[in-house]
Amino acid sequence: MTTNIFDAPVPDTSSSTAPVLRATDLSKEFFGVRVLHGVSIELYPGRVHGLVGENGAGKSTLMKILAGVYQRDGGTVEFNGEPVSFSHPVQAMDAGLATVFQEFNLLPERTVAQNVFIGREPRRGGLVDQKGMVTRTAALLKDLGIDFIDPAARVSRLSVAEQQIVEITKALSHDAKVISMDEPTAALAGHEVELLYAIIRRLAARGVAILYVSHRLREIFDLCDEITVLKDGAFVSHTPAAELDTAELVRLMVGRSISTYFPSALEGTVPGDTRLQIRGGGNDWIDGIDLQLRAGHITGLAGLQGAGRTELAEAIFGAAPFTRGTLAIDGREARITSIRAAVRSGIALITEDRKAQGLALGQSVLNNALLAVRSVFSRRFAAAAAALPGVLNTLELSSRGTDQEVQFLSGGNQQKVVLAKWLLTKPRIVVLDEPTRGIDVGAKVAVYQLIRELARDGVAILLISSELPEVIGMADTILAMHDGRIVAQLPAGSSEQDVLAAAVAAPIGGTP
């Protein structure tokens, strides 16, 4: 059981080796939506294979199929030359195909050793051999070149990076031949990233095949021997890393025409005064935010997952307020330290996750739509209640009356209820975080139209989206965020390539 991979001779990593894992023509649907189709990938011992693509390209789905989390709808997977089909992650792990997810599978109140050997504790005389477990964990850690983690320490006392190492150690204890990693650096600090690099190189040198999923193109180029690009669930390319540069990779990731359903600015839209001005704003998640939102002006905010876009929205909205910098509304300095204060100041946030923060699903359309007004502007309640039918009409909400519970509405109609809720507060600054996520095209167009109308009426708008065409199609100014900072400002009509390059690149212009 203790066999560890390091006893094996270092395999020949030249291209003549057979792949340890070969997935062919994988496909997967969720509720009739194709999220993966015709995707093939081969992993070779001792090589690091980068998997890249925009949000929603299918990277995570592919990984989860390989890990046994999802069942594929079509295609084949061969592992060590044998066709396999894992119905549970534990099966995959036992077979030697380990996955380090972003969310760790560790029990915080158990020790490192107990976590590494969970479910397969070595026994002696019918009892768990605690001492042996610690010794063997220490040996595994030593093989990784790690001497600062105590196998007997409780996991809850470890840093995120150390916990990740425990996950990798767990994979090794299963004698993993393949280790996939999903955005492994997402939660690591700079020096920890270097440590992870070292571990990955060490694993590769010992003949483990690594599947490395990341948004950070620099890491991909630093680590990977070959790169597979996915887009919209489909295979785009598979190329040796040496034959690519950043610009070419970005082109492969995007390479799509801008959709045509973005309405153009309405007549009478005039960019006006500055409504919101932030200078040097920051908190635990974002830093150095300089942002200006003007009346009648749509500011688009692009960036990859974890870039800090939602955190910026929540800071403006007072849900996780700025702790540094200054904020002025209509030229007057303001302190937004709570959601209530933000709403009072005329700020509205259409949250990214409408089921979590946007709606009380068991309540009626009416009560959801009136929630913000009645909570904050009780004196305007009667007027808002009277205006509600008109607003719902404008949004073309289709429901069986305002008494219907919102949980029975489609995603698009639910989003319209959220929009109605904020329109009734008569906001002057509207932040929309992924406003078209999970809604149908018709509702998307309605949302775009509404954004244009708000702009015409002098509202300042911040539009956050992972959909680059959306940002480019709607925004008058495009900002790119990376690692909690705004790293670039681009004019309207910039190409997707430019925006994505700005969003994945290191900060421009010499930030510390």
Add this chain to the structure above:
Amino acid sequence: MNVIRTLLSPRGAVFLLLAGLLIAVTVISPSFAEPGQLIRFIQRVAPIAIVAIGQYFVIVGGEFDLSMGSLITAQVVIAGNLIGQDAGRIFPVLALMLVLGVLVGLVNGLLVTLLKVPSFIVTLGMMLALLGGVMYWTGGAATGNPVDSFRQLGRGGIRGVPVIEILPYSVLVMAAVLAAAIWLTRTSFGRTVIALGDNPRAVRYAGARSWWVTTSTFVISALTATISGILLVGYAGVHPKVGQGYEFIAITAVVLGGVVLGGGRGWVVAAMAGAFALEALFTLLNFAEVPSTLRDGIQGVIIIAAVAYSASPLGGAKRKAAPPAPPQTSPPDGKEPVAPAHLGS
């Protein structure tokens, strides 16, 4: 069809159950249906119905109040000991009781909302603290006996009413509390309470002062316990056992009324009907000569059955899709882990 569906849903089933129980009681003891008997039944249930109404607001808002029974006991003992035979003290002591009620509700609510202690624990602690205070004061024995004019509130009524002869004050009080409760559920406050029980994050993200809304529900529940205590002084007398177990009876009644534990769904009238159904059941068992010592056991079975029923597909209650709110200190609510600000290099 719709009527049948409503009656079978947790929201309507309680009325069906109540009607069935009342008919059963009448079959066993035909005199029960006489107006005079019926009004006495209502009078007996009134203190329970009132606490059920109070508990309704707390439960539909997503919390629990276990301190109601002890608060009733405390109020009964206060009234018995401080009013004594001096009718002039009635109003000052009543004022004191109301202040105590509000205070208990505020403490419960603020501990739950500001210190984030689960309401189950806070009100359990309050229950023991109040009970301990009462025991310390009375030594566990029945003490004090307020003037008859005060006790009339619980036991007396308006005489000479046609058909029913006497209209008990407690029935009037209950009607007033119910009317106020129905009105309250239709106000912005009431709607916000229910939304809070459904999805507290959505309410917070709408800019509501959710801490204050939740605290208010605890104040309401403490006030109903106070009112119930006032009625019970007259009806049951002064003894440290009066009020015991009322928190549990109230929760059972509310659940029986189809109010979803965890909040977000339920009707206050049904909660009150739950109290009546519960008492009708006990009356039935009484007439059927089932030993009264079984009462607690039966109540336990009922509360489990009622919750199971409302959770079943037949009950039709949809579970809330929203995930539980993370602790306040967590990073903003993205699904992806948040990268520290200075990452990469």
